[in-house]
Each structure stands twice: as C-alpha cells, then as structure tokens.
Amino acid sequence: MLISLDPQDTRPIYVQIVDEVRRALVLGTLGPDDPLPSVRDLAVKLRVNPNTVSQAYRDLERQGMVYVRRGQGTYATPGQTDGVERRTLADGVAQRALHDARRNGLGVNELIDAIRNHDNHRQTEESL
C-alpha cells in the first residue's frame, strides 16, 4: 500500500489519510491482517505531524477498518464488507465531481450525461 497526499486537496489531512487507507482496502493493496506503517514511519514519509497520523488511525479503528495489537502495531481488519467501503469511496468521488460541476454552473444530469458520453467514447476508442 502506498499512501500519498494531494497538495491541492484542502480536506483535513487526517481525512485524506483515512481515505487513502480505504482506497487501499478496496483495491486490495492492503490485504486482510496486513500491517499499516507505524505512526512514526508514515509521519516521516508524508512530513506530517505524528498527531495527525494518530488521529487518522484512531478514526480508522473506530470505523472498524483496522485493529490495533497492543505494542505491535495497526493491522487491516479481515472480512471487511468492502461493499460498504466501495460505496463510501464512490460517495466521495461523487461529492467531488458534484462540487466541481456546481462550481462550473452544471447540473447533476448534465454531469451524468457527460460522464456517460465520455466513457462511451473511451470504450469505442479502445475497441478500435
């Protein structure tokens, strides 16, 4: 699992870390019972305040995505209903897309149509 942060993203950093872990769980790059990096290692890697990483890990634990083995570290919870996590991820993508659409004065239907058109176009190109 790689965790990286987008400097353009203005959401709180702990939220971004939580979402990166959720993404890794859904994609499978973080498998059941796989260890997460230690708070210290991740803080150093991301140049983030260690308290922020701890906050993200607490949040992940509260949501049941990870569990803590005392004195050993943090691990991915096996048997996660990844349907739930997938929906949460999709919800986030939708939120960002809607935000961007609204900013550009576009309505929901216009956005959905544009996504469909774009995807059809891409599929046609790929099949050529």
Added chain:
Amino acid sequence: MTSPLPTRLRDGDLAVETRGLTKRFGDQVALNDVSLQVPVGAVYLLVGPNGAGKSTTLKVLLDLMRADQGTAEVFGLSTRERAPEVRANVGYVPERPDWGYGWMRVGRLLEHHALYYPTWDASYAEKLVQKFELRLERKMGVLSKGQARRVHLTMALAHRPPVLLLDEPTDGLDPLMRDETFGVLADHLAESQTTVVLSTHHVEEVERLADHIGVLRSGELRAQMSRADLDAGLRRYRVEVPDKWPGVASLNGKVLRRVTAPREVQWTVWGPETEIVQKLSSAGGTVREVVPLSLLDATLALLNPND
C-alpha cells in the same frame, strides 16, 4: 453581528505563555500587548511579515531580550527570573546566529554545546550530523547560511528539549535539505513529547505540521487559534451575482478579502458558513463554491493589510 478573529485559545495546559508583552525600540513599537498561548505538544506557527515581531517574541522567551511590559513563561517558569532553567528546557534556532564561535570547528562546537545539556543524546546527535550532512572539521565562520542553520538544528534537537523555538529553521537550505528537515522534525515529534514554536516565511512547508497558528502584524497578535478552528471557520465563497447588484449589508462574519468582477464576487470570510451562505443567497447571489483555504492562503487572508 460579526465574528471577530479569535486571539485567545480555549482552556488547556500551556507550554509557553506570554501576557501583554510590549516592546519598544525607540519610538518604534515592536510588540504591542502580545498574549501568546502555546499548548503543550502543539506545533505552533507564528506568521507575519518582516518586522512583525516574530523574532523579538522568541528572543523574549529566552530572555535574550527583555520586554518593556508584560510577562513570559515557559512551563510556568518566568523567562526573566528563571532564565537558565528556561534555556535548559528549550532548543533554539536563531534567525541570525550572531555569536562569536566563528573560529570553532563544527565538531568542537557540538561537543562544547553538549556539555551544557545533561540530556544531550550523543547517538541522536550523530544521526543528525549524518542526516544534515555536517562536516565536523569545518570552521563555523566559513559555513554558508544553510550549513550554519543545520548545525543549529542539530544543537537544538539533540538534547531533546521539551520546547523548540525555531526561527526560520529552513532559511538558506536547498529544497532537498528543506524537505529532509521536515522529515527530521516529524521523526523528532513522534519520538519525543515536544512543543514547537516556529516562524517561517515558507508557510506551505508547514501545512501538514502546524496545528496552531498565531498571526502577528505590526507587533500585534491579530489572530490566534487551533488549526481545527481555522479549518472550520474560514471559507472562500465564490458567488455569481446579477448585473448592478447592490451588494449585501452584512455577512455575519469578518470579511478578510473581497474580490469583485462583473457578475462575480469572491469573499474570504471568517464566520459561520451556513449563515453566510444564507445571507448571500437571500441577497440574490448564487453561491457557486465554498472552499476551505490552504494554510498559506489562510495566512495571506489573515494578514490582509486593507483592514
């Protein structure tokens, strides 16, 4: 109803606290009634233009300079009456190292410095020497600004003090070394319970580290708050407005910036989001976007001189 910028934190244990610090140089006011509150374990970013009083504040905390009025405490110890104890608990990187050790070699200086600090961690110091690529045989006087800064960072960190005062800690460092420095700081914070007060002109570099902010302008503490409060209370609103829009009377918040263009206005406001959106909408505007600000943009807005 407006929301003034907060200048006092909510209750909690403070590592560093000043009350009503005032300092004049001749007829120039360097600090005017500054009451800083730095919670234990915070990474507190002190921002402001040159001459705003950042370095003066840090110097008062070490009793390197004395205020004309007001008090300063580090862990409850008066910096004026208990200066040696305070200094023993503080690691300091000065903005301009101007003391006379130019003839000393880096290695000798570190040994010399270690003698003053019973908590000096020699193996950690060695690690820092490697990370910062210090050349121990060189004389302090011939070092570049960036090289000297790295020596000072090593001296400040290696005794693992409970408080770090870092005045422009990455000034003069190349991009790689700046990045390395923040890695070292993150590692340090994970390892040792430390409170940091940091001033920098490169605010974007501490976006992910700072959890408190104090904004100094012309010697006055204009705002002071936790990052969580800043993130919750400051927004940029982008609004589409009709032709010849009369404007909005009051926004229920403190307007820090307002940029107008034909049929479009952008506000940066400190205040309650829901009420502000409501005001803008009922005045005939279409709110297109409400976004939180990066730490750098927030700083620029809070320092806005047009007010």
